[in-house]
Amino acid sequence: MTMIEVKDLSKVYGSGETKVIALDSVNLTIEQGQFVAVMGPSGCGKSTLLHLIGGLDRPTTGTVTVEGKDISKMSDTTLTELRRRKMGFIFQFYNLIPVLDAVENTALPLILDGVKPETARIKAKEWLTRNKLEDRGSHRPDELSGGQQQRVAISRAMVADPVIVLADEPTGNLDSRSGDEIASVLRKIVSDWGRTVLMVTHDPRIAAYADRIIFLKDGRIVDDALLSGDNGDNAKRLKEKVEAL
């Protein structure tokens, strides 16, 4: 089943002399249950693509369809609700609320959706347990390591049972070991829990966890390939490709 369909998507920032074409007529289809990594040099439009698909920003032209619904023309309220129910976000800087503990941070999307606090807490704890944080539930973000904070963020992204998880450089701030941990959790989201994941990364080693790699350059897709076989080999081949671009 097609989860995301992107048609002739363009995003232009500014006008005249300072005009920047961040995305240039991108066409893309992502099936349900796919783990897609987006790679490319800095400034090529990776984040822009992710933002548009996540309904965080509006395209200049073109459409984004999620589960058959065109989100590019939805009202802010509808879009907000869609984000709340259908999408999970993972950011490079975790973005946890510093004054809430791990359970409360995780439960946030449910509480925003009007779920009873007790129910929300139970679900939040479930997800924290799945991400091996069962004993850190009452810790505040500043009492957690970077990797742990990112796993709280992943729990938060998953707690409302989204169909799509969007991650912009989720391992950008982590060492390679924590990075691997996060990548395998994302892998599990697809393999064990059947969600669709779209991840932006610079790191070929992290990208190798995905099923499919999309390469962007100057706002266009320049390569789109399915991965199979050994992670290590894939990583090596991706690295060569990145260097080639």
Next chain:
Amino acid sequence: MRIQILLAWRYLLGRKQRMALTTLAVVFGVTLLFGMNAMIPAMMEAFRHNMVTAAGKVDISISGDSNNPFDEASLDALKDIGGISHSTGLLQKNVLLPESLGGTTDPIAGASAVTVTGLDIPTAQSVRNFQIKEGRFLEAADGSETVISQLLADKMSLTVGDTLSIPSSDGIEKLTVVGILSLSASAGLDEIFVPLATSQRILNLPDKINTIDILIRSDADRLTVENEILSKLGPNFKSGPVEVGNELASALIMGESMMWLFGIMALAMASFIIFNTFRTVIAERRRDLGMLRAIGASKRTVMGLILTESLIQGVVGTALGLMFGYLMCLGLLASFGPMLQSFMRVSVGGPVITTANLVGSILLGIGFTVGSGYFPARSAMKITPLEALRPSLGAAEFRKNKRRALWGLAMVAASVFGLVIGELNVAALSTLVFLAGLIMIAPVMVKPVADTFGKLISLVYAREGRLAQGNLARQPGRAAITASSMMIGLAICIAMIGMITSILNGFIGYLDKSLGTDYLLMPSSLVLGGGNLGANQGLIDRIRNTDGVEAATSLRLAASQTKGAALQMIGIDPEVYPQISGLAFSNGDPATAYPALANGRSIIVNGMFATSAAIKTGDVLTLKTPQGDQVYNVVGVAFDYLNAKIATGYISQANLATDFNASSDVLLLVNRKTNSNNSAVLSALKAIAKDFPAFSLIDSTEFKNEQINMFKQAMSTLYVLVVMLALPGLIAMANTMSINIIERTREIGMLRAVGTTQTQVKRMVFAESLLLSALGTTMGILVGLFLSYLLLKALIFIGFTVDFFFPATGILMSVAVGLTFGIIAAMVPARTAARTVIVEALRYE
């Protein structure tokens, strides 16, 4: 809602210091607003308790339109009105009881004043039911007999057969108590009833009454009868009892609006503080808020979160403010009470909480807090989810600042122009415009001021000063708002202190002029009117005939109305008065004004009245008198010391007698011959004063010193109050410093990491705080000068002749206050900053 409250609460607790400071600002404003306004009604109430006249249970009460007595003969006009069943004429007045006659200053426990009512005995009983508890009622043959209320009998332990002495215009009136009324007959007042003729003698008002009580036929319509009565009597009568103390009540009402203004000003400063805090809060939480939006929080949720936070602070702050306000009022009343008691003979009870005050304070307290959170909350709402992913953009403020500053500059220019015009209303508006303009300029002033004073500070703290200077200029908007709240506080201080000082000086001058004689015979209450009883010609004649007395003159009193407002009338002797005393003129020429008083109907009005009624020399005034309207020519604007605060007109005593039926002396001024023996004259006068217990003989020098001391005491309380208004400035600074430190935790950690010592960090914070206060103080002094000038204008305008004052004391004090505040405000933040744990600061996200 739940999530908003949870988040709001957690965020607030996460920044306790900042929350405490912001809330404190609200607390302070509400305290001032609520506390001060609980005090005024307490005073009003006390005042009324003392001054209110007894309102009998009659159908219609008629009194003179100008509240003056009128001829008994007016009763004849009522004879053929069909709707009246009974009518009676009364002469009624509050008379203060001096201590020598058993009076006290405590009207609750003892009697301080009695309401003397003269009754026309046969008709009085047909109109009102006088229920006797003991003894008998008055009879036609009675002269010095009296019937008193039970309340008074209890207070003064009087029974039937006892003698009650009260002051009278010929000295003392000894009355024999023949009956005591039951409690229900007199509405809890200290009343005495005497035959009409007796009261006319006591009050020196032969053939006069001041009230007509009327019962109507049961089948008659009250309104119709009332209208018929009023049309028969003519235009100089009104329905309703004699009103006393109107003039003072309006002064109190003015005080009340002053207090509201003070409170609102404090709250306005509080809202600056809150605005600053929330603006920072939003900047600080951009990422959090963006994330919330990204994961599905609606715009309203985000806005609600910020508003909830301000609401919590508003509610907590207001609740605490109400509590402290009440306590403050208790404290002030306790310390002010004795002074008021001796000054006005009014005993003040506890705080009075009116609904208006309570509701007003709550609404304003919460309203200002939530209101000042509103704009930051709106900007929070506009944060897009993308902000969560982007590093925040802090630039672009400067250009807007510059444009705003230009507007501000234009406003300042316009306001200076407005001040020069010399119109008071325009000047007042100009001051507001000036203030607003300065607040708009403030952001661009931050850098130059910081640079200038930075050099000064660099002399002491070479490196830290430089850093502080840069730090302050980083957030010009915040620094400007902080400095603005300090500016407002200090400006008010400077102007008020200047004004207080000059009024004090001025009053000492007037005191010398208008009470410049050697001796004074003062009525019991310093404020003329109300319960003071005058003396007849006998007193002044005896004084004039005393050995060693060179001259004596008197002031007489009546009430009038003109242009719909009450006007106190004072009768002077146009020849003698200016010789031994005098009015302070602000308009007109004394050389022609006094003689003019003796010639036809001429009046000198005081500045207060001239201002409020827009009257100047050469105008004509139509005054209400018991004889109908009379036209007076205004020949000057001037005032005497005692009546500066009340709308007053001065006319000749001859005119006062013909037009206002008043011929009692209420204040006497006496000069002794230069070669006479002071103590001999004094004891001779003392002997005379003994026979007139309504008066106290006072050696002027002594009295003046007493007055000056009292003034100074009152002024020092005012000083405290005014300085209190500077406090929000301190809170604002402490708040901003604490915000700055929080914001820079990472930076401070870095500084510490690379080897800055704790002392250096502290110095940096102190230097920044001092710079901030320098900015506020500079602006405060500027506005203070402006405001001083305005107040000076206003004073001259309402008729006080005040010399120009340069508020040097205020400015010096402001500099001292600024320096102190700068240091105090930095204390806690400096410690927090110095204690920054390097590792945590670097983790701080």
